[in-house]
Amino acid sequence: MGFIGKGLFEGMVVTARNFVGSYFDKERLVTVQYPEERVQVPENSRTFPFLVFDKDSDPVASMRCVACKICEVECPPQCIYIVMDRDEKGKPQQRPKVFDIDISVCMQCQICVEVCPFDAIKMDNNYEKSQYGRFDELVEHLPELLKSNEFYNKIKPTEATAVDAKLKADAEKKAKKAAPAAKPAATAAKPAAPAAPKPAPVAAPTAKIAIPDDAPFTPEQRQWLSGYLSTVAASGVAPAAAAPVAGTPAAPATEAPAGNWPWHDPGLGMQRRLDLAKETPIADKLMAAMAQTDCHACGYDCRGYADAIATGAETDLSLCLPGEAETANMLKKLMQEAGKL
């Protein structure tokens, strides 16, 4: 039977049922009393990246990150900042000294995880990242970012197991590959030294432009500027120096001195790098095609991988992960041009 206002009373019945039901039916009362109770987050949920290390005894030494900066380059909002660790002599240490991620900028896209060739960075599912400050508190530094592999296994068992299995398989493959090459080299861990004439470390012939100390720059800026200006000067000088020998293509071009490869700069584009290495031997050209991040994804540094290819010690041309297909294709092309393939 319908009468005016029937719907109003039906509504009242519904709310009354809700009211009473919420006292007896646990299903109805969905509220999670947050600080005391928490929702079990799904395994694949993600909030913020962290860095994985393997050994609890020495997190810094056993961290998987090699400071290749791929994630820094790929991160869409550019919230990662990495400085590679170097020893006193300035030798790269294959691990970051500074690794900062800005919580307030990170958009939790997981792209850093996707691009990392070393499974060194993974997504956490801790959603309690709020801080009392707005500035440095919102940047996570290396110590906070480092989490153990066990932790990773705990929060994401499925994913972590798969990653562990893959890493183990990779390590075995590498060990097998390294075994035959171990003979000429003294250490198995280090890739075999290329047989090609290793460029002797000579003093840089090109004038190294140094920014005076009293120039209005911070030390980092000064260092970068010096390097940049030197590179520019070097590239400006190189064609002029090569001019006299241009007529004699058979003449062996002088290899650029070690440590002063003007193309060894990840900021330059592929074409620019190849231009800089135009008049150099094949090994240098190959090197210029690499991504220049010295990430060791290939098992060498950029120099070493190029030399290994040039000498034929390494036949796999697709090992440069940061360079992606571009590098692999270019390596193939260069090798074909050189008639080695």
Next chain:
Amino acid sequence: MDQVYKVAPQLLKFLSYLLGWLPWIGKPVAGFLSNPPAWFLLAVAIAIPILFVVSVFPGIFAYTTLVERKALGRIQNRIGPNRVGRWGLLQPIADGVKLLTKEDIVPRSADKFVHFLAPVIAVIPSVLLFSVVPVGAGLVPVDLNIGILFAFAISTASVLALFMGGWASRNKFSLLGAMRAVAQVVSYEVPMVLAAVAVVMAAGSLSTLAIAKAQGGGILNVTHWFVFRPWGFVGFILFTIGAMAESARTPFDIPEAESEIIAGYHTEYSGFKFALFQLGEYLASIAMAGITVTMFLGGYNGPGSGPGILGGLISMFWFFAKLGGMIVLTIWIRGTWPRVRVDQLMSFAWKVLLPMSIVNIVAVGMWHYIAIRPIAWVVTTLWLVLWFITLSKLAASENIEKREYRYAS
């Protein structure tokens, strides 16, 4: 008040007995209290109802907010406040402290004086309303012989506060809220007063105490409640609707419709001024519930109520129980029904409520003049039902125009 006047000496005697044990001041104070001069007795007799009104009803207000939040929560399958104290029992205190310590913001271009005055004026009528609400047999702060009229007069004055607050804030939402409030209160007052006229006719008095008394007797002191008469039932519904609109409760919370005009007239109020507005509004709605109880639900009458100490206490219990019931009903309605539109609100008041309340007055007349009760029952019921059907047919058959949106493309 007369009752209080009788009780006051006993109370003072008891106090003097208690205080007599104190050293130094105990003896003289006890002597003074056990044999008080007339002016002191008068002062005490005046002070007791005032203290009662300003302590009990704000207390009820405080816990109404808690009950409201809890009940709304349960209606929406939430838990509601449960952090401050057990079951959130200290929540009102926490709210009070929060509001007291909040910054008091006055808009720069506001009319400072009126802006300040509005929340104060919002509370005064609401508190005054309680002065005519009988809370127990013979227990009414002031037994005015124009009680009901006084209540209506005072409750219309509360609209002034809404207007002042909305106008002085210099905010378009506030002004809109104020205009809605004024329009709403003015138009709902008419059916409300007319619905009350029916009760006044039946009880033959404007005094709230006399109206409550008229509903005593019958089986268990229940059957003579006005709500169990055809006209009383209709009047109860009309009056409740009017009272809810007057105190701007959902579904008539148009003056402060959050989703449309932020908070209406108190958009620009913060801290304790805001709290005063809330206090005024809730007190008015509680007082209106009290008046509804008095006029239709038998007031303090209930099984066991009557004169004397025990009967008085039982009658107080019944009054407050019914008051609680009315409050719960408004909360329940708030948790269920959506807000009406402004035009619906107006047409409902003028096209349904107003005619119905006039029809109701006629029904009371019939009831009065038809001496044989069963016939009176049948006739008035038929009369009311027929009119209700007619009016609702009229209101519903009104051909709804196709709406033209002039400003939206």
Next chain:
Amino acid sequence: MEIAFWILSAITVIGAILAITMRNLVHCVLSLILFFLGIAGHYLLLRADFLFAVQVLIYIGAVAVLILFAIMLTRHVTGTEGPREVLGGKWWAGMGTAVIIAGLLWAIIRKDPLAAMLPAGMASTSVTEIGRALVADWLVPFEAMGVLLTAALIGAVVIALEEVIRKR
């Protein structure tokens, strides 16, 4: 009683003066309400509690609110600039009206014809008495008043309707 009378009178007079001198129209109305309140207080003091309630209900609850509503619907008056020169050069007209009204009031009060008109036994102003007087002794004027008000109401509706029709 004396003190209450003087306080209420002060409130009434101050309210009245403010109501005509304030620049802002809304302030004027609020002062007017103060004035109404003072009058209501006087009624209470005279033990005419029914009149008090009616004064509050009608003058404050309805008349003042209506005026406020009308002001809200008009433009340019809610600001600070008020009507400075309402009377303009015609101040003498206002003065004349005031003098005439004062004279009339004085004459009425002096001769006190109201007291003569009142039937005996009207000293009590209880609601019952007033009601009886209205519908028994003074029925015709009362009904005439009702007709007049109804006519005014219908007139207002007709005027409003015309506007609506013209808009269509």
